[in-house]
Amino acid sequence: MNIFDRKINFDALFKFSHITPSTQQHLKKVYASFALCMFVAAAGAYVHVVTHFIQAGLLSALGSLGLMIWLMATPHSHETEQKRLGLLAGFAFLTGVGLGPALDLCIAINPSILPTAFMGTAMIFTCFTLSALYARRRSYLFLGGILMSAMSLMLLSSLGNLFFGSVWLFQANLYMGLVVMCGFVLFDTQLIIEKAENGDKDYIWHCVDLFLDFVTLFRKLMMILAMNEKDKKKKK
Template sequence: MNVFDRNINIDALFRFSQISHSTQVHLKNVYSSLAVCMFVAAAGSYVHVVTRLLQGGILSVIGSLAMMFWLAMTPHNPETEKKRLGILAGFAFLTGVGLGPTLDFVIAVNPSIIMTAFLGTSVIFICFTLSALYAKRRSYLFLGGTLMSGLSILFLMSLMNIFFGSLMLFKAHMYLGLIVMCGFVLFDTQLIIEKAENGDKDYVWHCVDLFLDFITIFRKLMIILAMNDKRKRGSAVISQPTSDV
């Protein structure tokens, strides 16, 4: 028997037997909206970095929070669907503008880090998403309490570092935050599935959860890579022997 003479059914890789058809359709809407949000956020970042028409800062943060609050307060129904998609686009755009200062920092260190961080974030997000989709239903929902505790610890670390200004504490905050957000991709994906199975088909709001997960991972990964690149360059300069005059 030839072990290589086997028919591989690629379609089987995309079958989620534990997820109903209506929920699968809902997930398609969620991830389609998420893809659009990525493009709109990229446009917002472009506006800050290249055109400088809008600058990321406290106003863009307040604006994105206001958009998210407006979206949460707008009921989900067919009559408001287009309006809510417009609000979602505005939220994504302002979030992209808000990434501007971080992008400026990374570009000053090494512009190639941006693409590396984006590809790394995409791989992380896809892997954890597939893990949540293929895993047994509700198997990762127990992470909710642990992840919220992790967010509390991160908040306390941020407050402490205001007074200590420790680089080590900042690095620990970045790495721990990255781990916590990876856990949120698992948790949020399965929570969205459970909500959809129970009749909650608000794909616009569910997209917000995953979009925030992606953006937060992307931001933290960019900072981590930039810090490591800066440290390596500093070490290389220090270790380089001086030439005799």
């Protein structure tokens, strides 16, 4: 028997029999909106890097928070769809601008950090998304409590570190945060599927969850790479 004669059915790779057709259509809308967010956020980050607006970090954070609250308060319907997509685009743009100070720092240390961090984040996000899509329904929903507990622990340690100023604790928070966000990609993806199966078709708000997961992953991976690069330069 020649093992090289076996044919691979690539169509089977894209079959999600445990997800209903209507939910699969919903997921297509979610990821199309996610792609839009990524493009607009990249434009926002580029604007900051070019203009070097010093107060952009604080102002964009307040602006993106305001738009997110506005988006949350606007009910999902066919009549409000265009308005909510505009709010989503504005939120993504200001989120990209808010990444500006961290991007400036990484560019000053080593510009190659940015493409490395982005590619790494894209690979991590894709792998964990596919794991959630191919896994049985609800199989990762148990992570919700664990992840929220970990987030609370990280918040407390970050607040405590304001007084201690421990570099080790700061680094531990970064690496732990990276692991926690990987878990959130699994959890949020399956939660979106479950909500859609139960009739919640608000693809715009579901997109926000995934977009925030990606941005947080990117920020943490970027800071880890920048920190390691800085340590290398010190040793030299």
